Amino acid sequence: MKLVLKKLSLPINASFSIWKDKQPCTDEIPHFHPEYEFIHVLKGHGMLLVADKIYPFSEGDLAFLGSNLPHLWRTDPYYKHNDVEVLFTHFSEDFLGKDFFYRPAMAHILQLLRKAEKGLAIKGKTKKLLSDKFSVMIKAQPFSRILFLLDVLHSLALSTELEELSDKSHSSTHIDTILMDKIYTYLSHHFKDDINLDEIAEVAHLSTSAFCKYFKKHTQKTFSEFLNEVKIRHACKLLIETDYSVSQVCYESGFKSLTNFNRQFKTITQLTPHGYRRQHLE
Template identity: 40%
Template sequence: MRPILRKVNSNAEHSFSVREDIFPFLYNYWHYHPEAELTYIRKSTGTRLVGDNIEPFADGDLVLLGANLPHLWRNDEVYFQDKGFRIEAIAIHFYEDFWGTDFLEMPENAHIRDLLIEARRGLKIFGSTHRIISSKMEEILGLKGVRRVVQLYEMLDIIARSSEKEMLCSAGFLEEYTIDPNDKINEIYQYALANFKNGISIEEIAEHVHVSPNYFCRYFKKRTSKTFIEFITELRVGHACKLLIEGTMNISQICFESGFNNLPNFNRKFKELVGKSPTQYCRDFSKRNGSSFLHPVAAEDLRSLQNRDLLGRHTGKRAYQFS
């Protein structure tokens, strides 16, 4: 199955789309579209794929994606089990030249033109820029007419001038990725996302997409610039990052819950991909991401968790721990 070209709904009153989503789960198909996309996840958790980048996402995730960059947000399994979970998100889709073909050629707008070029590799936004942009995305839901256009312009201006953003996918992905009408990559991604905690063999996934193991290995490497084993390892490490952030398991438990067979291999692969140990990753994440990034309900949940942990320390019982 190929990555699908998703049609973004618009109407005659507006030159770009602003949408608030409240659904059981996010749109979870590997897809692309000619519009650039600015998405703010108010409330949701799972795994985000942007080009060849794989990361866990949680409440507050804020990314800017350039035109035709394949991506998907895959929610955690609990969202598909009819347990009352709901996602909340705001998405803005706009053509890079929706304000006119010469607008971005003006010298005053050169930084925004450069931003949209950078966004073709995907940009994750954090820090004080995150707080400003997420607030403005909430505001844009109630704006109409020229105020709506000005709001988007101001957001792009702020992001372009900020250093609080990081690229997601590699430059090599953009150079090598092409849309193939017979592409099986979405089918592979969906199967891998559903089964990465288990020991998926090359023979198993090759049989699932009806090709030989040798052909599958060549095909996957050509389409993604990485081996299937590397891809599965990235999924497992990404899931481990999510579990570390949640703080409900120790590192030994997270190792096996993420699909690794032993702790030394888990620690080694985690450090290779993330650049730090699991414990250091959790500490750094806590410093960088405060409750100001979260949906109000999630922030209250976090405070409750912290209060329980504090109570546990006073009573001699740990609410959660890291090895």
């Protein structure tokens, strides 16, 4: 399997693009493109694969990806049309002219663009600030959009609330990207089953011990921790979109024990299942 160069088209008379996608993403092959990309998840859950790392994403998450960085975002397979809403912003480094970001006043933004070669997760107050800016930007006129984007980049360049998403830039080998995608694809379709380490290690064509080390390196979590997060994301969706009892949600999400489900739910969301449902349905 090879990475795909994705050709992005700008709207007519636009310097960059900002748009919402409400279709579940089921792409199988990681891609890259010369444009920089902001991904802002407004609704839904799934997986973001960035170079050699894999992360679960959920509502509110915001990431900034550099030019030609291999990535793949995929919604969990049970989502349907209108269950998902993601805001994308794409721009090229020269969208304001070939040397614009090389001028002295833009030095901090140029440094940010270089940091984005490994992908950046935006956290804390900066995430809230930029989320508000994007919600206004998408409704603005073309000239105002340019000012908003520069303001976003300026705020991001000054922020200390950024986390690198990958250890490697786009010059890295593609093998890890493809293998992590294969592992997550299997998990997303079988998380309700009783998956054991031997089984998932076989999917990755690794010994059990080698898989554990590999998975921890690329997710910063143990396999059981990551699998529990996938299950809890599904449980959150069921709590909001169905009238299932907590017990039903527990077993529909792949847990065998209600006690363990409640414990994992509280650990991951900081809320009880009843509290989560109440908070999101008020």
